[in-house]
Amino acid sequence: MTTPALPAEAVIGRRIAFSYRDDLRHIPRDQVGTITAIADDQPRCLRIRLDGARSGIYVRPDYENLRYLDEIITVPVLPMGRFTPTGAEAGFDHAFDGVSVVEFEEGDMAALTPDRAKAEAAIATYLREVHGMEDESEIRDQVAELRLRNVVFEWQPEDADVDWHVRFDAEGFDGAVQIHYLPAV
Template sequence: MTSTLAEKAVVGRLVEFAYHRVPNTYLPGIITAITDDPASLRIRLGNARSTIAVRANYENLRYLDQVIPVPELPMGRFHPTVGHFDGNTYAGVAACQFEDEDIILVTADPAAARAALAAYFEAQDMDPDYDRHDPDRLELAWVVFEWEPEDAEHPWLMDFAKQGDDMAIQIHYLPA
């Protein structure tokens, strides 16, 4: 690392970062750590809960003038928003499919859940019969969402809960 970069590459430095596949679309970030490996900078982009590793001389990395304390990420339970589902909405309802292929629809309204599920199937080009998703198995459930540590495999987890549990909300759940 050159001395100029070494002076700029400090924990807490605000940066702007663009991926090669979307050049000139810079995202705000902050340097959270510096390591000894070639991709030595760890950068948290926006409000993401995971960091990316980049070289200090990466061509689509802009160093800004401000250096601030690295903000702590919230932990514990939270109420999800559309942003927690990468902005994915179907018929106006936030939706997510997990690795085990279960689907959640963040609404307590059965009609809205069914409309969102139909829109989700269409958008994902899924056939409910072929893809093992029987819409008749859609069920209302109480759940809680909880943040995972910053470098966890997933930013948050969902667990089933009971009415009255701290931060529990109702969603519609479709097991695979």
Template sequence: MTASTLEDKAVTGRRVEYRVHRSVNDDRADVYVPGIVTKTQTAANGTLLAWVRLDGGRSSLALPADYDGLRYLDQIVNVPELPMGRFEPGSQHPGFDYAYDGVLVVEFEEGDLAAVTADRSKAEAVVATYLREVHGIDDESDISEQLGDLIEGWKVFEWEPEDAECAWLMNPASEGDDHAVHVYYLPV
């Protein structure tokens, strides 16, 4: 593509598809993930960069506008603003990919767990199941001991800005606070 064609294609709001490579040992075809150009920028070396946020993501990738794994689509729309502030967690949010009997569980980088429920027996069931299925713990006395360490409390989940170290934080709250949810927390 020529520079003028790139400048016409790489515009804020342009819908794109980004190629995600499979591993070398995977004979399936690469896949394309939809996204949007959030901004463009000329790098110090004169290269036109397209900042691309993949759908469902919270940070943008800085890609050379002529990157061969980037398909420009015809549609140009307003760039959706990232949600900020408090939210009630659901399985559509990053990190909340485990649920048992309708109760979400999130594991933090340090290994702490939180079960989002006001029902202690459901929290114990989901945490025990999580420890068995995800961590492979089969010693029931070890699981029972860990369940005894569950701490009941109110928390709020709050989005972090784009490119923050993590997408959201869980912070202390009180019953009745805006978007506060009841959790059972298992510290490491």
């Protein structure tokens, strides 16, 4: 494994423009970001964080779709700890009537509202539009299982597998929010 030589421009804090060839990650081409770390023991030694993203990606310093920009900044610190989601965070890809819905890897879901009627409407719409459910009695049976839960959302470090984690054992925690939770069947 040979590590490519680092050009003089490859410094922490350097602003960059980056483009994916196949655009599989749904990030617009020529996205800008910042070099956040350099690991000189591997070929993909530049960790870059694209603007608006929480996690970094590793690229080779000579990658053809990487362009070094003139500006050098202080690397922005990522927020850590508990937060109240707005629905704009990664993972919240559906909203109905102002209520964000998230589906976890295991298939369980949550509507970010303490209002049961709004949670039912949001989850029902999600089941119709995302899961393609057409049987209204099946949808009613599903939303009947919604449970009000107190949870906290916590940011994870930059190199974590996920941007945030939710703790369901949050009764009485500072920053706890109420959601309606639908366990996977």
